[in-house]
Amino acid sequence: MRLTQAKIERIRRVNPDIWHLELGQVDESLFRVKPGQTLLARIVDDEGETLSWDPYLREQWWPLGMTGQKTLLVERAANPRYEPGQHISLIGPVGEPYRFGQRAKNILLLAYDTAPTPLTVMIPWLLRHSLNVTLVLLGRARRYNTDHLSAEVEVIRGDDDGLGWPDQVMSFGWADQMFTVVSPDDELLRFGELRQLALERKVAIPNHFIYGVFQPVTVCGTGACYSCALRMSGSARPHLTCVDGPAFDLLDVRLD
Template structure:
């Protein structure tokens, strides 16, 4: 993990809620950043001084990967404070990449009342590796525009709760599942998701259902334990910033 500085070269709106930031002057250490690894970012001036202290903590940015012009593409909620020419202080990479079973052919992605960005950033990698992908958008995630996504991605817009048409068939089709939920109470929301899976699927094997946890990240190094998760299979907590962000939901204590 390194502290570096980049510059916003271009901004492109991809839907009503979301933009892509193209960052130049990227440190070579970030060229090999992988889906699932994130950056802790703060807008700064050319000398590296913060433009503002609100928010106080650095923001967690989700990179899509490098472009052919040696710029780094990042997906962010649309915000008028982003402008081309601004400098960004970056700390990272944070966390571990997403991991997929070698036997997995069908990947199910579920966004429940949450921004699906932590899921959509893996789509290019999944399609490049010839995996079949279904993206289910539930609750407020239904409003996420998907016209910019590849036609190879099946998109299902469900209900306000954890239901959608033919959900039993979709769950049976999936070899592996990744999900994001509303951050207001991640553990309870992931518990609701896991309970739904247990009700609809006869057996939930290990390494099938992964939750992508997004607690506020304070240090990014594992020193403060602010992002610690209690595990059901170990007395040692796991840290979202160093071991995450994705964890097998069967191994996380969600009570």
């Protein structure tokens, strides 16, 4: 992980709510960033000085990977403060890549009351490797515009309030692996609800089947502050989201 600087070369609006930022002058350490790894970003001037302390902490950016023009593609919510030519201070890559089972063919993605960006960033990689993808949007996630996603992705919009969607038993039975993301306001509670739902809808939940992608406020990104620590079953040592995550097997996390 390194402190580097990049420049917004191009901004592309992929739908009314989502922009893709192309970052040029990217350090080679980020050329091989993988799905699941993130960046801690802050807008700076051309000399690297912070332009604003709002937000005070760096933002967590989810990269989609490199383009053919050797720019790093990042998905962000549409925001007028982003402009071509701006310089961005980056710390990264942060965390570990997502882990997919060698025999997995069907991947179920589920977003509950939050934007599914931590999940959608893995979709291009999954499709390139001929995996089947279903994206379930629940609660506030239902408002996420999916026009920019590949037509190969099945999108299911479930209940506006709660964890319901059609044919749940079929969805769980079809999936070889499941990745979920929830509103950061109370991740342990919401991930607990999803884990319980999976236990009720599937005959048996094997290890490495249902993962939660955690999004705590990241202070250091190096594992020094322990603000993102998670308690794990059968382990006295906490796991750190910024170092060991962001995805954890929900059967291992102590969600109580």
